Amino acid sequence: MLLTAAHVLAGADRHPLADGAVLVREGTIAAVGPREEVERLTRPGEPRLAHPAGTLLPGLIDAHVHLCFDGGTDPVATLQQQDDEALFTAMKARARQLLSAGVTTVRDLGDRGGLAVRLAASVTAGEDPGPRIVSAATPVTPPGGHCWFLGGEATGSDEVRRLVRRNIEAGAEVIKVMETGGGLTKGGAQSWESQFTQDELTALVGEAHHAGLPVAAHAHGAEGIAAAVEAGVDTIEHCTWMTPTGIDVRADVLARIVEQGIHVCPTVSPHWRMLPQIFGAERAEAMFDAVRQMAGAGVRLIAGTDAGVQRAGFDGLPGSLTFYEHLGLPAERVLAMATTEAAHALGVGDETGQLTPGFSADLLVVDGDPLADLGALRSVAAVVAAGRHYDAEPI
Ligand SMILES: [Zn+2]
Known part of the structure; x- marks a missing residue:
């Protein structure tokens, strides 16, 4: 052709x-x-x-999606109402949507029951249309922690290591750890609160790296980001630097992110222009500025949308990239974030991007x-x- x-x-x-x-x-x-x-x-x-x-x-790369969520107003309830077969059918439709938006590779950072791994295999075999899927299988979280309902609860270093091995055996190509809480999980830890000890996190990274797999750490809190950097994770997801009272981009931690070559995926919604209405102008500007500071410090940023969570559809990557343009990044760097740089972060930089x-x-x-x-x-x-x-x- x-x-x-x-x-x-x-x-x-x-x-x-x-x-x-x-x-x-x-x-x-x-x-x-x-x-x-x-x-x-x-x-x-x-x-x-x-x-x-x-x-x-x-083709574009969305480095942070959840094919198991529907992007509606209550993705968790929708997921919990579906059995695996119904969910798998819905995930196939979302994979087709991603393709229509020009996305040819995604990293799925948390599914249920290994369904993203199954879909990855059927796409590779040509049985279903879709982007290449690099799957984390089930994210690792403490009992009752962020996204516990996906089935990946573990506490203590031994259990954490076992869950990492279970994911590897199931076909995961990256390990996802929920280092801090998140807004999606009702009754769980707050977004700025850490969920794992330094020892648990270090054990998780050690087990994943031993098998040659990278680790993606969901981390909103400044404390959790520092712990993830200390443990040697490969990518930090969200990286919003939250504290109980605001946002604190810690210069020492930021310097280590750059030094260790850690990729950061800020997960930007295509509706990012609405953030000042949701969080207030001052808070939104602080959030924008945190990303601007990371970009300015030379952090290896990659593009991702968190597609599947509330109001984040599977056609949103092109719209989300305008956020970085708004921050003042040149179009050429933004394209790299959604192609070559993301491919490297996903471990497929020699094959695509x-x-x-x-x-x-x-x-x-x-x-x-x-x-x-x-x-x-x-x-x-x-x-x-x-x-x-x-x-x-x-x-
Ligand atoms: Zn996510």
């Missing part, structure tokens, strides 16, 4: 090529370059897709030029995931 477009964002640095092309064969990118050169490599009868006003770029020969054919065509206007990412013209072509129309 030959795809041509007005602009092609090629290679690891998304170098813009005018009048470019990508050749896809057997699920892999076979060639990228100026249209005339790549056209010479095509065989008679090979399908051609021309987008003379569009931009071809790597860039238009480079030998990489998986995960690509997106949009109308317009996202480097000039990130809003162009909302105008999806075509999506190719693992070499399979999907039209822009809802699949």
